[in-house]
Amino acid sequence: MSAVAGLVLAAGQGTRMRSRLPKVLHPLAGRAMIDHVLAACAAANLDPLVVVTGHGGDQVETALGSRPVVRQDPQRGTADAVKIGLTRIPESAQQLVVTMGDVPLLPAEAIEALSSAQAGADAAIALLAVVMGDPSGYGRIVRDSSGNVAAVVEEADADAAVRTVVEINSGTYCFDLGWLRSIIDSVPPSASGEYYLTDLVRLAVDAGRRVVVVTADDPLTVTGINDRVQLAAVEAALVARIIAAHQRDGVTVVDPATTRIDVEVTIEPDARIEPWTILAGTTAVGAGAIVGPGSVVTDSRIGADARVVASWVESAEVGVGARIGPMAHLRAGSVIGPSSEVGNFAEVKNTRLGRGVRQHHFSYLGDAELGDEVNVGAGTVTANFDGSTKHRTVVGAGAFLGVDTTLRAPLTVGEGATTGAGSVVIHDVAPGETVVGVPAHPIRTGPDEHA
Ligand code: UD1
Ligand code: CA
Numbered sequence: 001m002s003a004v005a006g007l008v009l010a011a012g013q014g015t016r017m018r019s020r021l022p023k024v025l026h027p028l029a030g031r032a033m034i035d036h037v038l039a040a041c042a043a044a045n046l047d048p049l050v051v052v053t054g055h056g057g058d059q060v061e062t063a064l065g066s067r068p069v070v071r072q073d074p075q076r077g078t079a080d081a082v083k084i085g086l087t088r089i090p091e092s093a094q095q096l097v098v099t100m101g102d103v104p105l106l107p108a109e110a111i112e113a114l115s116s117a118q119a120g121a122d123a124a125i126a127l128l129a130v131v132m133g134d135p136s137g138y139g140r141i142v143r144d145s146s147g148n149v150a151a152v153v154e155e156a157d158a159d160a161a162v163r164t165v166v167e168i169n170s171g172t173y174c175f176d177l178g179w180l181r182s183i184i185d186s187v188p189p190s191a192s193g194e195y196y197l198t199d200l201v202r203l204a205v206d207a208g209r210r211v212v213v214v215t216a217d218d219p220l221t222v223t224g225i226n227d228r229v230q231l232a233a234v235e236a237a238l239v240a241r242i243i244a245a246h247q248r249d250g251v252t253v254v255d256p257a258t259t260r261i262d263v264e265v266t267i268e269p270d271a272r273i274e275p276w277t278i279l280a281g282t283t284a285v286g287a288g289a290i291v292g293p294g295s296v297v298t299d300s301r302i303g304a305d306a307r308v309v310a311s312w313v314e315s316a317e318v319g320v321g322a323r324i325g326p327m328a329h330l331r332a333g334s335v336i337g338p339s340s341e342v343g344n345f346a347e348v349k350n351t352r353l354g355r356g357v358r359q360h361h362f363s364y365l366g367d368a369e370l371g372d373e374v375n376v377g378a379g380t381v382t383a384n385f386d387g388s389t390k391h392r393t394v395v396g397a398g399a400f401l402g403v404d405t406t407l408r409a410p411l412t413v414g415e416g417a418t419t420g421a422g423s424v425v426i427h428d429v430a431p432g433e434t435v436v437g438v439p440a441h442p443i444r445t446g447p448d449e450h451a
Helices: 033-043 057-064 078-086 108-121 177-186 199-206 228-248
Strands: 004-010 049-053 069-071 095-100 125-131 140-143 149-153 167-176 211-215 259-261 277-280 296-298 312-314 328-330 346-349 363-366 368-370 381-383 393-395 406-408 411-413 434-436 441-443
Touching: 004 033, 004 078, 033 049, 033 057, 033 095, 033 108, 049 057, 049 078, 057 069, 069 078, 078 095, 078 177, 095 108, 095 177, 108 125, 108 167, 108 211, 125 199, 149 199, 149 211, 167 177, 177 199, 199 211, 228 259, 363 368, 406 411
Parallel strands: 004 049, 004 095, 049 069, 125 211, 259 277, 277 296, 296 312, 312 328, 328 346, 346 363, 363 381, 368 393, 381 406, 393 411
Antiparallel strands: 095 167, 125 167, 140 149, 140 167, 434 441
């Protein structure tokens, strides 16, 4: 079978979103609305896959990167959008799937069902329909006395009888491409002056060509997002599906109602996601890890058997068996070594901790590197910023930083060194050396001082 081409219509204004951001770029579960549609089209092997842009075109095209796009300006309706889109579809293709950028739950299987129904029946059009409890706003499918599709009538043009029809047009179709090219210029303008793609149904019937219907069983999968109420409802359904899929793969999600997991997150079996937790972006959670309650983890790796309790983790790595929180903030570039413990109002930024580091109480480590088994006393702070530049702090393995140590960067504290409580360290500390005071100075340690 030759390739099925795809066209995604995304030029409309999306007025009801009342948004500066083009509608199709609104995120759902960590991915732009249109990227969900494009993922389904790609999974159904539509090739090429072309997007019709228009309103907010610069922004949409930037977000789409290298994907083929064609601009529709002005936006004169869905048939006009398809006509412009056709200029980018190769002559070799025989089937064209048309869908819209605002149906993020559209499954790849529905697209495949449409293309096989169209080809199987040699139909001019296969269209995806669904029975909607509340059909208002949608184009209604009007059938003749034998039950064959006669037309799709838009809400604006529907009389009272047609408005009672609950079988609606989802807006996704597969066309016989040769026929589509031959007829697209014949679509008449509607009363509003727009060119309706749905008028092709009547034109096909008039020409004696078949129009077949594929019925989606779940209305949600074809729900077009027009406002932010629908955006939230569809996102909630999407998140519920994502969570259920993880649960089936062996992840415990204690309370799906208070958990959010983005579409690209990966979680290994036997991880446990506690209530009130958000796993966002490209986060990966290892086997046996426990995240939450009350954690927000974005674009981060959580190692196997680690714990992240009531903490905020952004673009960071948490090692195997590490303990984070409660109340820790790991910022970009933090790498927490295996079995390390960071919690109780601790902040870490662009800092690497070795294995078994303990940073238990209100402290800040920025632009630093700590070796294995370093003890970070309560209130320890890296003074990493001199007013214009950030500087690095290096602390050797086994060092003991006393309570309330200030480390003025750039600074190196040697392996096994000790700083006294309240010390302000402004000079490098040699391995094994003990410094105390403000500014900190070495004290001799000998048998008499170490009772
Ligand atoms: C459309 C269908 C309707 C169907 C409904 C399903 C038509 C005429 N009507 O109505 O039968 O029930 O979808 O949700 O097609 N677009 C363009 N260029 C334009 C106009 C629209 O690219 O000039 C794009 C929009 O960005 C959107 C899609 O086409 O992604 C649908 O447009 P919209 O105005 O939302 O159509 P509906 O009124 O929802
Ligand atoms: Ca719509």
